[in-house]
Amino acid sequence: MDMTSWQAQLRKGAAELVVLATLAKGEAYGLQILDRANQVGEVVSDGALYPLLTRLEKAGKIAARWDTEQGTNPRKYYRLTPEGEAMLGEMRLLWRGFRSMMDHLV
C-alpha cells in the first residue's frame, strides 16, 4: 500500500474542518490561515486552500472582505459566519467521536 497516498486521503477529509477551526480563532487572510493550519505539520496546501475558501464562502459558511490599505499588499480576510460556526460545532462533535473510536480500535 502506498503510504503517501493514504496520508493524502486522511488530509483530504480534514481540510474543511481545519480551515473552519482556524477561522474560529479570528479573522485571517490566506497565508495566515495556512500558517495556523500547518503549524504542527502540513494539513492544507496552498493549492487546496483557495478553492476551499471560495466554496465555503459561496456556501455562506465564511464571509470575506478585501483590505486594500495603501502601501500594503491587498489581502482578502475571511471570518466565520453563524452558519459556519454551527457547522464547525457539528464537525467537531463528529471528529471527536471518530477520534475516540479510532483510539479505542488502533
Added chain:
Amino acid sequence: MTDDSGTREIETYVRRLTGALQGLPPEERSAIANEIRSHLADCAARGEEALGRAIDAMGAPDVLGRSYVEEYRLAGALEKGSPLRLLAIVLGLGARGVAGFLGGLVVLKLYLIGVTCFVIAGNKLVEPAHVGMWIAPNYFALTINGPPPPAPVPELLGYWIVPLSVMLGVACLLGGTRLLRFVARRILKRSGRRLAAV
C-alpha cells in the same frame, strides 16, 4: 532571486491561471487572480525559497484554474436547477471519471425512456390502433407507432397505456434528475478532495 524576478514569476503564474479561468465571469476571474497574486506576494516577502515552495504547492496554474471552473459550472447548474445544462456539464466532466461518465449515461437513458413514454401516451390518443402491448404465447410486441400484429394476438392495456406511460415517464424524469444531482454533488466533492490532496 531579485524582487523583479519574484514579481515576474508571480505575474507569469497569475497570467497562466487567468488564462485557465476563461470559463468564469470577469469579476470572478479577477477576484481569484488578485487573491492568488496577493498570496504569492506575501510568500515572496518571506524570501525566494518561500515563494518557490508556494508556487509548487499551488500546483500547475492550468490545473488550479480548471478546478475553479469545474466547481463554478457545476455549482451554478446545481443551484439554478436546469437538468439539461447540468447533464451536459456532468457528461463533459465525466470523461475524467468513470463513475461520473456512467452516471451521466444512466441519466441520459432515463430521460430518453421518459420522453419515449410521453410519446407513447400521446400517440395512443392520436392513433390508438397503432400503439399498445400485444402478448401471446411466443409473441410479444410493445408498439409505439407501428402496424398492429395479426388479429388473434390480444392487446393487453388498451387506453390504460396512457396513464401508465405518463406515470412511468414522470418517474423516469424525476428519478433521472435526482440521480443527476447526486452525481453532480459527488463530482463536486471529489473535485474538492482531489485538490485537498495536492
